[in-house]
Amino acid sequence: MTDPKDVPVLVTGGAGYIGSHAVLALRDAGRKVAVIDNLTTGFRFAVPEDVPFYKGDIEDADLLAGIFAEERIGAVMHFAGSIVVPESVEKPLDYYHNNTVKSRALMASAVDAGIPHFIFSSTAATYGIPEVSPVTEDTPRQPINPYGWSKLMTEQMLADAAAAYPVNYCALRYFNVAGADPDGRTGQSTAGATHLIKVAVEAALGKRDSVAVFGTDFDTPDGTGVRDYIHVSDLAAAHVHALDALIAEPERSLTMNCGYGRGFSVLEVLDAVDRVTNQTIKRVMSPRRAGDPASLISDPSRIRETLPWEPQHADLDTIIGHALQWERKLTQLRGED
Incomplete structure (x- = not known):
C-alpha cells in the first residue's frame, strides 16, 4: 500500500480560512504539500514560508500542469471557491463560474495529469431546508x-x-465551521465575514457595534436558528484522514457530513461569547433571512464509523476562545487600534 507521506498534495485555496488549516494539518502530519491561491479572498501570510506557493487560478490549465509536474502531486484538496450565500443569489452566474466551471477545469487538469485522489470541500447547503434534523448523507x-x-x-x-x-474522491459536507488554529498560526481573516462566531468576536473586540440575530420566531427552544458548529482544526484533521482512506482503498469514494451532531442556537452562541469575554454584546433582533432553516444539525455517524477521526476541540467555549485569540492577533497583524 502507498504510504500517504509519499503522496504530495496540492491544496487549492490554501491561503483561505479552511484551506490554510488543512495545509497546517498536512504539514503537521509530515505530508508534502503545495498551495495554489489567487489571493482574491486568501492571504499570503496564512501559508507557511516553507510550503511551495503558487499565485494563480485553478482554471489555468498550463499553470496546473506545471505545478503537478514540479511538485509531483498525487492528490488534490479543493477549497478554492466563493461561499457567501446571499451573494450567490445576487450573482448566480459568478458562483456557477467560480465554484462549478472552475472545479470542472481543475478536475480535467487532474485527470489529464493522472492524479488519482481528489478531496472536495462541499457543504450542508446541498441539503437546502431538510425536513428532518439531524441530517444524514x-x-x-x-x-x-x-x-x-x-x-x-x-x-x-x-x-x-x-x-x-x-x-476516487471524498466530498466532505461541512456544517458551521468556526474557531481558529489553537496555536494562533491562522484563522478566519476575511473582512466582512458573515460567520456568526467571527462576527460575535469582532463585536466583543469593538470592531462591530452589535450582532444581528436573524429570526426570533423559529420552531426552536428559544426561537433562534440552531446550527452545528465544528472547530476548523477538527475539520482539517478530517481531511487528512479522508485522504488516507482514499489512498488505502483506491476503488472507493466517500461522501460524509462534517459536524459534531449537536446544535446551538444563535442566542446560546452569543451567551457563550459573553461568558468567554466576560462582557455583553449588543444584540439586534432582525427579521429572518430567506432560506434559513430553523435547525441544521449533522448526523456524523458515517464519518465516525469510516475514519479514525476523533475531534479534539468539540466544545463551544473552546471554539470561541480560539476565534477570539485569532481576532486579537489579526488586529496586531493589520496594525489596527
Missing part, C-alpha cells in the same frame, strides 16, 4: 440557492468522473 439534496447548487453540481461531476476515470 442520504437526506435528499435540495439546494435553495446558487451556492448550494454550485457545490452539488461539483459533487455530481466528481461522481461521474470517478465512474469514468481512475480516480
